[in-house]
Amino acid sequence: MNTLVHPASLNPFQQYRQACSLLRGTSRARLPAWYQNALELDFQIHIRHDGATDRAYFYNRSKDEWSEAPLISEATLSDDDAASAYALQILKHVRSLKGTSLGVVLHIADEFATAELNPDLDNPADLKDLRETAFNNPEEILDDSSVPADQASWRVLPYPAAGSDVIGTTISLSRRLEHFVAAIRKVGDEKNFPIITHTLSAPLVSMSGLHSVIRKDSGKPAVAILQYPWFTVIAFFNEHLDLRLVRTLQHRGTPRPLNFRHALSTTNASLEFLEPDFYVVPLAEKVDLKIPEDLKRTFPDSHVQTVSFPVPASVPEWAPEVILSLEPAPQETEPLSHTFGALRDEKWFLQDFLPPGKEEIELFPSRNEMRILRLFKLGRVALFAAAILCIGWFALSVYSMTSKVEWKFNPEDGKAVQQRLVKLTLERQRLDHWNSLLEDRSKAWTSMETLARLFPAESDILVKSFNHTVKPDNTRGQAKIAFVKEWMITGFVREDGLDYLNTMNSREGISKQFAEISKATGNLAFDPSPTTRTLVINVKTQENSSFRQMLAEDMVDSDESTYPYKFNLTITQRFESTDPFAAPAGKAP
Amino acid sequence: MYKQSIILFGIVLPLVVVIAVLAASAYFRSGITTSFAEKTQHYTGHERSRIAALEIEARVKGQREISEGWQETLSKQTTSLVTTNLREITEKLPPKEFQQTSFPEPLDQPSGFGGVSAQKSSGLKFRFRGTYRTVQRAFLELETRMPNLQLQELKIDPMTNSESSLLNFQVVYSAWEN
Numbered sequence: 001m002n003t004l005v006h007p008a009s010l011n012p013f014q015q016y017r018q019a020c021s022l023l024r025g026t027s028r029a030r031l032p033a034w035y036q037n038a039l040e041l042d043f044q045i046h047i048r049h050d051g052a053t054d055r056a057y058f059y060n061r062s063k064d065e066w067s068e069a070p071l072i073s074e075a076t077l078s079d080d081d082a083a084s085a086y087a088l089q090i091l092k093h094v095r096s097l098k099g100t101s102l103g104v105v106l107h108i109a110d111e112f113a114t115a116e117l118n119p120d121l122d123n124p125a126d127l128k129d130l131r132e133t134a135f136n137n138p139e140e141i142l143d144d145s146s147v148p149a150d151q152a153s154w155r156v157l158p159y160p161a162a163g164s165d166v167i168g169t170t171i172s173l174s175r176r177l178e179h180f181v182a183a184i185r186k187v188g189d190e191k192n193f194p195i196i197t198h199t200l201s202a203p204l205v206s207m208s209g210l211h212s213v214i215r216k217d218s219g220k221p222a223v224a225i226l227q228y229p230w231f232t233v234i235a236f237f238n239e240h241l242d243l244r245l246v247r248t249l250q251h252r253g254t255p256r257p258l259n260f261r262h263a264l265s266t267t268n269a270s271l272e273f274l275e276p277d278f279y280v281v282p283l284a285e286k287v288d289l290k291i292p293e294d295l296k297r298t299f300p301d302s303h304v305q306t307v308s309f310p311v312p313a314s315v316p317e318w319a320p321e322v323i324l325s326l327e328p329a330p331q332e333t334e335p336l337s338h339t340f341g342a343l344r345d346e347k348w349f350l351q352d353f354l355p356p357g358k359e360e361i362e363l364f365p366s367r368n369e370m371r372i373l374r375l376f377k378l379g380r381v382a383l384f385a386a387a388i389l390c391i392g393w394f395a396l397s398v399y400s401m402t403s404k405v406e407w408k409f410n411p412e413d414g415k416a417v418q419q420r421l422v423k424l425t426l427e428r429q430r431l432d433h434w435n436s437l438l439e440d441r442s443k444a445w446t447s448m449e450t451l452a453r454l455f456p457a458e459s460d461i462l463v464k465s466f467n468h469t470v471k472p473d474n475t476r477g478q479a480k481i482a483f484v485k486e487w488m489i490t491g492f493v494r495e496d497g498l499d500y501l502n503t504m505n506s507r508e509g510i511s512k513q514f515a516e517i518s519k520a521t522g523n524l525a526f527d528p529s530p531t532t533r534t535l536v537i538n539v540k541t542q543e544n545s546s547f548r549q550m551l552a553e554d555m556v557d558s559d560e561s562t563y564p565y566k567f568n569l570t571i572t573q574r575f576e577s578t579d580p581f582a583a584p585a586g587k588a589p
Numbered sequence: 590m591y592k593q594s595i596i597l598f599g600i601v602l603p604l605v606v607v608i609a610v611l612a613a614s615a616y617f618r619s620g621i622t623t624s625f626a627e628k629t630q631h632y633t634g635h636e637r638s639r640i641a642a643l644e645i646e647a648r649v650k651g652q653r654e655i656s657e658g659w660q661e662t663l664s665k666q667t668t669s670l671v672t673t674n675l676r677e678i679t680e681k682l683p684p685k686e687f688q689q690t691s692f693p694e695p696l697d698q699p700s701g702f703g704g705v706s707a708q709k710s711s712g713l714k715f716r717f718r719g720t721y722r723t724v725q726r727a728f729l730e731l732e733t734r735m736p737n738l739q740l741q742e743l744k745i746d747p748m749t750n751s752e753s754s755l756l757n758f759q760v761v762y763s764a765w766e767n
Contacts, residue, residue: 016598376599414635
């Protein structure tokens with residue numbers, strides 16, 4: 001992988017490319033161990049450095065098994081190349097165990113310093129903020145402003161006991177081993193293998209385990225004396241076993257602090273501790289073993305006990321921090337006190353003194369950023385797949401359309417058909433026009449047939465005149481011409497013929513006659529059934545003035561004087577403009 | 590520190606690109622769809638026209654030949670055609686039963702249907718004398734030969750001072766012309 005550049009120096013696209021490169025080229029998105037605490041990982045190396053000896057222990061979390069780790073020396077801690085070589089060595093071991101991550105926990109037991117908090121910071125509720133401030137801007141919380149805050153790593157340790165003069169103290173460790181843990185992490189980055197470091201203050205870790213060695217039912221204050229090769233840490237607990245004070249006394253080349261007894265007495269007095277219980281905890285391979293005896297002499301009414309923490313066989317009694325630092329502490333049963341339990345739960349004893357620097361952390365995307373990067377990668381795949389499907393569907397539908405005959409149809413090709421249709425339509429209109437014009441709407445021979453059928457021979461009727469007219473009606477503006485056909489017939493009639501005329505002289509009577517004529521002649525103009533036609537008959541009769549009475553055998557049909565009556569008959573047939581027989585008003589197209 | 594760039598280039602930009610591409614594709618498809626709709630409309634119109642033409646063709650095909658014959662008749666001068674036809678008809682009828690008493694006289698101006706229709710027409714008037722049925726047969730023959738004759742008026746009167754069966758006929762026709 002290319003050399004990483006801090007994202008602040010990159011433009012947004014370069015930042016994105018670098019993040020993608022880390023996503024592709026590293027296991028950061030796949031292995032959560034990159035973003036876990038070293039103490040949570042399955043495989044851990046615990047290195048304890050107390051200035052006199054350097055020991056390393058390997059812990060298999062899944063098996064809860066401790067074993068010897070490759071030997072480590074002062075040179076390894078102080079030389080980057082040696083540190084890298086050591087990291088590679090343990091990495092190989094972890095890989096051989098099919099491990100996917102490694103936690104390197106460094107217990108610093110060769111230095112421990114306290115400094116007073118700024119007395120203005122006396123609100124216990126601000127402790128969480130102070131914890132952050134100690135990490136980022138330690139100078140803001142220190143009482144002594146002359147202390148060069150940037151040369152050490154500072155952390156806060158609260159004093160939760162009620163009645164404490166101060167809410168806590170600061171613990172500092174030098175940054176001497178910072179390069180060591182950085183070199184270890186660098187190997188992890190280079191090998192794309194999560195190696196997470198965690199640097200602990202060994203005395204703090206030891207304090208976290210005191211609940212297992214201090215008597216909880218004595219009702220007296222307790223003083224824990226943690227013996228390290230180069231210093232002694234004294235932790236003071238009140239009668240409720242709440243932490244009141246932590247002091248450190250440097251040995252300055254001697255097995256014990258020179259002012260040990262005096263410091264102990266004055267501090268007890270200042271804390272108003274009467275006959276406290278003393279617990280001496282040897283935490284180095286070689287410590288001053290006479291201290292308990294001295295304490296018994298100095299404080300005859302106090303309980304003095306040398307205690308040790310339970311450890312597995314592979315870990316020496318004087319190096320219990322490696323065990324105590326495990327989360328959760330396997331030997332924990334009941335906390336020393338409620339406040340002490342809170343300190344443990346809030347991990348005040350397990351603060352990382354040499355974490356990766358801000359720039360080193362910012363160099364890599366955070367866990368959430370890696371998650372969203374990975375999520376977005378999947379999202380993009382889904383998005384592009386959906387887009388491709390969509391485009392495919394578009395393409396398919398376009399192909400479907402363009403492959404149809406409709407698409408290939410050239411409107412120019414249709415012009416010939418259109419012209420032909422126009423021509424044929426015109427021809428049809430012309431034919432329809434002429435068909436309509438040539439309809440048998442008024443023919444002489446059918447009119448004569450009408451007369452013959454209306455007045456058959458021997459009907460006692462003598463027809464004298466027949467006048468038939470066909471006249472167009474007022475049809476201005478209409479497409480078809482309505483018209484009226486009229487038959488005017490005059491003649492003479494005898495008594496019997498009158499009945500016949502009367503029978504005919506009604507709409508039903510004349511309609512019946514016309515229906516028969518239509519049927520006989522095949523001329524539908526006589527059909528009375530269409531509603532677009534009306535048929536009216538009017539018969540007028542009057543006496544024949546020239547009538548002469550005579551015997552029937554003397555009567556001649558052609559003799560007008562043998563008919564007692566005259567008649568005048570008018571038949572009117574009206575065709576509306578909507579009638580099929582109405583003539584076209586227009587010209588042939 | 591990567592969050593904004595990851596969001597920007599990881600999802601926002603691809604989303605914008607995809608939306609742009611889809612929008613362009615949709616726009617392109619919309620154009621094709623519109624074009625296709627137009628072409629379909631043209632094609633459907635063409636098919637409708639083609640089918641309509643076939644239907645009309647089938648319909649007029651049978652009438653065309655007949656129509657052409659009639660058109661030939663209609664294109665001739667009506668009065669002379671009536672005269673010719675009447676002569677031919679008269680020759681087939683008994684002379685005593687059918688006599689043409691006047692030649693067809695063209696009317697001065699179109700009357701009847703001819704007076705109100707824009708279609709060209711002419712009016713003519715003529716008279717006969719004859720028996721009822723013979724004259725009816727003559728009319729039948731004439732009107733069959735010339736369906737363009739539209740009866741406008743028909744008068745039938747008995748002959749005065751005569752006991753014969755002959756009747757006087759006066760007829761007025763409007764004749765459609767091409």
